[in-house]
Amino acid sequence: MGKHKKKRKSPWSIFFRPIKAILFVFLGIMVLGCLAGGVVFLKYQNEIMACKEKADSIMSKTVKTDFSQPTDTRIYDSAGGLIGTINSGHYEYVPISGISKNLQNAYIAQEDRRFYKHHGIDYKGLMRAGVVYIKNKGAITQGGSTITQQVIKNTYLTQEKTFQRKLTEFFAAPRMEEKYSKSDILEFYCNTNFFANRCYGVSEASRYYFDKEAKDLTVWEAATLAGISNNPSKYDPVAHPETSKKKRDQVIDNMALCKFITEEEKDNAKAQPLTVAKIYEPGTKENYLTSYAIHCAAMELMKNDGFAFQYVFHNQASYDSYKEQYQELYQAKSDMIRNGGFEIHTSLETNIQNTLQGTIDERLKGFKDLQENGKFALQGAAVCIDNQTGYVVAIVGGRGTDDEYNRGFLSRRQPGSTIKPLIDYAPAFETGYYYPSRLVNDHLFDKGPKNSGGSYYGNVSVREALNRSLNTVAWQVLGDIGVNTGIGYLGKMHFAGLSYLDNGNSSMSIGGFTEGARVVDMAKGYSVLANKGMYSNNTCIVSLQSQYDGEIYNGNQADERIFTEDTAYMITDVLKGTLEKPYGTGYGLGLGIPAAGKTGTTNSNKDTWFCGYTKHYTTAVWVGYDTPKAMPGVYGKTYSGRIWHDFMAEINNGLPVQDWDMPATVSLWNVDSRGEKTDAATGNKDLFSSVAESAARSDGSKWKEEEERKKLESQVQKDLEASQQARQSVEQAAASLQSLIGELAALSHRDSSTEEKISTAYGLLDQLAGTEFYEGLKSQLDGAADHASSLPKQEDSAGKPQEIGPGVTKPRETTAPVFPGDFDPDEDVDSGIGPGGPDSTVEAVGPGME
Template identity: 50%
Template structure:
């Protein structure tokens, strides 16, 4: 009985202890929650509430005194030339604002089904959809795969906000959306949305789109037509049906499925609608002046608006996923600002010169006049394009996009073509000079090699200087030079000059050295690149936009914020220019005969792609740079046509006219350039005083880069290793030593620290295992050391025997040499000769025996 009481007391005490512990944990938890709550309130009061109030103020200012329907009253956007004269108008008579009753219910339903199914019930923001979008954003590591914006938020984006993707902008967007819902009815918001969307092919607003694609008013759109338009406006450049009919059809059917799911159409209506093909009219409306000058001006103005609003332009991508994510962002913002300019109310002041434009247009048309074959679309088959830049200002002054003035497709900035050898100065030669790894007198072996290119004429010249190789346009030399400096180093220069269209696949493709790009390059980018050489290596980001004025906000963009970039050193640009003069001035230059009149100094380069599918001439003087392309829209081989054939002559004829009244002007030799003999070739040529030092520095950088790449590879192997047998221990030790020694040579302290930490972290794991196997490891080491000693002993014996044998052999040869000398004596008696011959015969009898070497 007493024992039971004592047991009960102990149990009671244990229960009291558990109860006390529980109360302590509960109090700790409640205290922590209270502390976090108080901390959150303080944080909100101190940090968040002021920011929310600030954002609320921004939202109020945006809406104060505004009337969204003022968009119907915007004046046309007008483009002016370099003299302030009107070049044209954008969307004149094209944009029509439709009332909601003039917009087909099919389109309204399509938008609701596809983009905002809670449109009729939410108050501007669909928080569930927003949370889903945030969840998907996190799940997909920052890649946008699902939108969270309502139609009301889209209206805000289309009318009030820039397209920058910031947290602040999103908060303002949400606040504005809620306020809009108070100011306007759902019908008003849908009406504004349909009228402020961009549908591709210059169609701003639903009425313009309906008339262009279907030749009917927006109120008469059928279900399938409405679905197609709803699909387009989300990403016009991707889904517009003229250039992308398959994608447009697929997107249309997705929208139709959404309409069937929501209940706007029946299953039977859905099946009927998806069975219908796209039927596009392309009914171009009159009133829009979008010739080559105006279309380029609008494009350049759109880009300038994006720059002013801090769009992060990118020209190099490591992965295709990065490229696609960027492209989505680019298209969204480009469409926004292009749509804004097309909506009217802007004045675009440009550097475009109609006189120079006419000279280039007439010269190009005349130069290609013998080619009259017509494509199925009615356009001339043989085409050409050109861009001229004023080197004194850096502005584009002329842009011709094709033959004649009726063709609206501006190949000068829209078309990507293979540049052939015209890219060599910008990608291969100038970077090689700039990095100090080559100079004009550097000798390279021009020869046919495995997996390499051929020279266009099939000839190989052996040891040639870089100057001669550039003038002869030798493919094998350009290939070797880019391989020598590194593909990415060359592409870095194109990136600095804002070359667009470079593919991820080009990052490690040596074919780019001779113009073999995945997508090709644009005429305008080539002109800008050559203008960079003409201007001492300085790249100007100017296009043709001098100023953009808004009727509402005044000047929204000008040249004050445009910055120049020193891409190439001044001495590099001078030496490259001096080399390129030889294209026209040397007897073996690929552009011989294209020298300008009046002894005007000029430099340039021909370009011809494989099969002569694309032909180029790019060149410059101190006054102007011009790039000319000739080829077909759908690339076809043009036997017998090269860069100098038509493109070169168009370039020469245009430049001759432009320079008629200008004094010849040459480039001055920079202070950093001297003439001296190359250390290896002994040939005297221009060279930069600092080239040798830069070359050594770049070789060290390149070596370290290669070492880093090997370390990254080795550390992954090391971290993946598992020790399962004794041999693995020593394999790991060997790799550890290799990585450790390589890291000691790295100068990048951040890199070194990171990889040393990874290396020693993994080594600790191995040391634990090694400690358990210590006896076996010691025995293994002893065994290996003994084997090594035995091998060393055997090797020593063999070496000793070989040495003794060599000594005996030397003695034998010495003896024979002496006997041969005696034989050659002119005076000797018969006894002496008999003794000599007898000695030789006896020695030969011993050949191969042991006594032979004794």
């Protein structure tokens, strides 16, 4: 059997055999991969498509501002001076030109060496991560993410290592590379990383750790930051300096490996000790100015959202519903501002603020009792408004500057009589049926308010009633025009302390609020009177800048007409009397320039106020305890009034002296004893508004009622005058008769005139018939007449005076008997006029007491 000869293998076949094997294995793997991929796709099709849709949605909406954190909110005064910083991490976005090339290289060497070569996805790194994923049975323990993917994760996704998150990054990364340049993406990365110790972004990290700008980082400093952001809790150089240094050195080695630095630079960088500066700039503590600015800014953001502010409520349901909506949105906006990203430019004037704070502290320095929390027990708050602009220029929320609780806009207290011009008298003047000279009967009512001091003045003008702060008159006025009408005017002036329980509450006329009034609202209300009846929507915000949206404040909000110019002028003219009239409750607080104001003191002196204004400024001042309690001897005039006086005198000093111009529709008229207009020259004049009168005439039925009232009062007045004239005639007759009785009783002889005197006396007696004088004087006259008739008759000539010398006569000496019933000729008849009579009043309400 012959042997078969083996076929000789060619060199090429030997060479290609392993290649064929590799190709077959590769194709097998590809087939298996495709099959596996198909199976995976079919199994997870919904999840995959959801991740793609999410990635598409993210990238379709992305803008550059997404890749920055909010900066600190900064607040500035009217002169541009920084008055407060709300710390949100002191974040500052830095462009790539302001970031050290060392840090850029450190990140590329450590995180993504193929950064400039791939298009968002590093497939080699992804395969490596895939192998690890399989080894760990589905648990993602390793990255493989490019810098582009990490930017997407840091900005739009969570930090969880899940398949869905990685897949979303996978779909989004190429889209981002199409939209932004490599330089942009690296800039985003440096500005979105967290570097521990509240350091967001490379700018704050550079300042905190090395006290320098990001553009000045050295190799070892850049490597340190790159290491920290890889795992902030693990590589924090403050908490873990050793592990941080090891990570730093690893980054430096990678930088050398990638040829970003030389071996010599590597060794030099690793030789540097890891030292950190820990430069931390805390935010400023909120003060009265910044807290109010944040409040007003939040309100402006609410306006931008179209929130409908409401001040008057018809029932509890509307009240509760509104409060819930308001509080939720207000808190969200307030938090947004405190979280950073805003510049707030205000109208607040630091010099005026310091003057107001100093005045309050000085006037109240004698009250040293403290609360349990260490704050002064007796507190004060005040708000000042520039009448030319309507902006708040100063707001003091308490004594000293360490108290963060701003009573100027947070606290609500009973306003007492300071509310009267705003809720009672100005609305009443608007009707046309009330005016400064109108008389209202001041008397004690059953279940009505009492006047402070217990004095009542009968018919008194509105002008005097407001100056004296008579509670019963204010109560009648509001009751006449309608409580809800008055409350409606407060709502127009944006009073934030109104409750549905105040509806129909007549005690509102004298400041009896359910919740109370804020100091800032009282100041805004009085500024309406100072500004011709116009309410300014300005608060303290002059400009509100958003880091992302630019200017977001609408500074062109129109003023609102609350009262007519006539009403504002007349109320102002009346309120001048509070400071100028001896019986005014603020007498002695005048500034020597045109000014108007009103005191306010609540029951037991628990809250004391003074609100007043000049042409230039309006200021409202409150003094009281945080937990209301009686303050004997403290009144609206005393501490609140003196604070107002001292402060206003200071800030008005040197300004032009200006008075309010009387509108053409307001005129001075003579007024009669009823306070009504008259053509007669009575010597007593007061203000009347033709605009208000026209408004009154427009309501035909009301006008007719008012005319009937005037006619009735006129007739009553005529009857009273006639009665007074009759009374005066009786008193004159009684006085004349008393004189004749005295003459008859004093006679020592009778002559031809005696009978005439007796006849005249009895004629006067007839005039007194039916009066209280008749019986007493008749008895006296009968006695005197009998006495005179029984005297011896003497010729008239014998009765001539005896001459003593040229031009000098000697009077006759007579003695007159005293008759029973005679009274002392020096004693006045009790006419009811004089001490103790109805026109006699004792001013029990002293200046400052109401």
